[in-house]
Amino acid sequence: MIADCTGRNPNVFYEIGLAHASGKPVILITQNSDDVPFDIRHLRYIQYDYTPRGMRVFEKRLVDTLKTEVLRGEDGAHAEEKRIGFMVAEDSDEARARMKQECEAIEAALADVQTRVAVPWGQTYVPDFKLVLGRDGVKGAAYPIVHIVGAPHGTDALMMRGKHPKQVEPSALAATFRAAAGQVECVILSACFAEEQAAAISSSVPYVIGIGANIATKSTSFAIDFYKSLNAGRSVIEAHEIACNRVRLEGVPEHLLPKLVRRNL
Numbered sequence: 001m002i003a004d005c006t007g008r009n010p011n012v013f014y015e016i017g018l019a020h021a022s023g024k025p026v027i028l029i030t031q032n033s034d035d036v037p038f039d040i041r042h043l044r045y046i047q048y049d050y051t052p053r054g055m056r057v058f059e060k061r062l063v064d065t066l067k068t069e070v071l072r073g074e075d076g077a078h079a080e081e082k083r084i085g086f087m088v089a090e091d092s093d094e095a096r097a098r099m100k101q102e103c104e105a106i107e108a109a110l111a112d113v114q115t116r117v118a119v120p121w122g123q124t125y126v127p128d129f130k131l132v133l134g135r136d137g138v139k140g141a142a143y144p145i146v147h148i149v150g151a152p153h154g155t156d157a158l159m160m161r162g163k164h165p166k167q168v169e170p171s172a173l174a175a176t177f178r179a180a181a182g183q184v185e186c187v188i189l190s191a192c193f194a195e196e197q198a199a200a201i202s203s204s205v206p207y208v209i210g211i212g213a214n215i216a217t218k219s220t221s222f223a224i225d226f227y228k229s230l231n232a233g234r235s236v237i238e239a240h241e242i243a244c245n246r247v248r249l250e251g252v253p254e255h256l257l258p259k260l261v262r263r264n265l
Helices: 010-021 052-078 093-116 170-178 195-201 213-231 236-249
Strands: 002-004 027-030 045-047 082-088 121-125 145-149 186-190 207-211 259-262
Touching (some): 093 145, 093 213, 186 195, 207 213, 213 236
Parallel strands (some): 002 027, 027 045, 082 121, 145 186, 186 207
């Protein structure tokens, strides 16, 4: 279905909702990006100008998008599962409870859109970095996305286990992720964002997203829109910006927004 959001016609949004509920693919088009509601802005849309030249450009983009959707439909049955490895940042009941809550919310959000994407998702709790990074000969245990969750009011960092926990040394993190270079695409540090640790991880991982513990209550909202955007075919950079817009609307100030750290090539 092709739906034009220009003018915010309620009947159009009703039809979009019906199409999504039945698992039918929808291509959104609009003359004004502000006419695309924030709750579906994670989906790709084509913005066009209603001029002779603009319509020629639009026609080509629409044809290309239709071809892409057809290919996605043909490949969907054979798509490899996109796996998310969930971990706790510290050895505490609070962190485990927060991770369970965040994991279940993400799982529910992805299940809600599962019928209209080509990439199936799987979420798994993993107890340590060895399994996350597919080491110790565990076949198929590597996760392209590693999602690490801290306690809501805990230390904003990855912590070592033990009676007297301390922050994991950045050099140790750099060495750990260097051993899995090319396997991990993105690391989410949810309520456990320390800039030095994130920089160390990003030496081998293309994208690291840090969410501070001071906005831990909004981290689930960010994560849901981030994963839904990836699910819709957005890049990590686009998904990060869309999810930031979500938490902006929920009152998170600009200086506290989740930070995207990119690998220096």
